[in-house]
Structure formats: C-alpha cells, structure tokens
Amino acid sequence: MRKLKNSELNRKNLEEFKQSDKTPLIVILDNIRSLNNIGSVFRTSDAFLVEKIYLCGITATPPNKEIHKTALGSTDSVDWEYSENTFDVVNKLKAESVEIISIEQAENAVMLDNFIADKNKKYAIIFGNEVKGVEQQIVSASDKVIEIPQYGTKHSLNISVSAGVVIWEMFKQLG
DSSP states (O other): OOOOOGGGSOOOOHHHHHHSOOEEEEEEEESOOOHHHHHHHHHHHHHTTEEEEEEETTOOOSSOHHHHHHHTTHHHHSOEEEESOHHHHHHHHHHTTOEEEEESOOTTOEEGGGOOOOTTSOEEEEEEBTTTBSOHHHHHHOSEEEEOOOOSSOSOOOHHHHHHHHHHHHHHHHO
16 A cells, blocks of 8 residues: 555645535534644544634634644634634524534433434534533533543543544534
8 A cells, every 4th residue: 555645635725625515513612722722623624624613712713823733724724713702602503593512521411422413404513621621501501412432541532532523423424
C-alpha cells in the first residue's frame, strides 16, 4: 500500500465547501477553555460538513493563533458565530425547531450507541467545559441528553475526542 498525497484526496476547495450541502447538525461549545480543543472541533466539523458552530461564554473565537494550530484553516470553511450566553442560542434554535442535545452524563441520558437520529430533523449538539461539563441550566433546557459509553476508570473524555465521536456518529446517521 502507498500513502496518498494530498492532491490525490479530492477534497473540496473553500468555495466548494461553502456551496455544498451540509449535515443538518449544529455544534454548540459551552464555555470551552482550551483553544486547542476549539480548533480540533472546527477541524472535525469541517471533515463532516457541520452546518455551523456556536462559540459561547468564555469560548475563544477566531482569528487566534492557538485555535489555528489545530483548526488548520477550518475556521474559514465552517460557519461560526459567537454568543455570550449559551441559553440564548438554545432558545433561538428551539424556536427554529432544532432539536437540542447535550452531550453529558445525566439521568435518563440515551447512550450514543442506542441513539437513532431522525433524518427529517436538524440537531444541535452541545459540548461543555472541560471541568464542569455542560451547564445544568442548558442540560435542563435540552430535548435530550446523549452519553458516550465508557468502560474504563476515567469519568470523561477530552472534549475534542467527544466531539469527534459524536459528530462522526451523527454524520453517519444524517449524511
């Protein structure tokens, strides 16, 4: 086997990406501290044609050298918007009939491997702060909570890993 060159991967250019049909999926970052995590979520969102990212609270915004290290230009391809208040974004999207899903460990959470997406719906998935997770007010306002099953000794995954796992699963089901 031979590794493919970048020129052989047939990736979209920026204009083609902007004009392409997107996955009916919105990502909300709720008070993310790490700029590397933010950049990683942008890059994953680019890979799976996420419609938009909302950066909320203390979550930093592009342009930013530290975000760019992991985003590698995907802050130019993926649409994004900043909001000081995550709750305002949730309410706005609910008014647009978007189903709101917090990615969190909570009572009555649906395990990711048991979640079945409705191809007729648009979803917004919320990832929370590296220490505190998704704010309780936001979890309470969500239509659903999805939990990523874990079987080891740790209680959580890094937010960029969680985003990769969930975005990939949503892309498979909705794409």
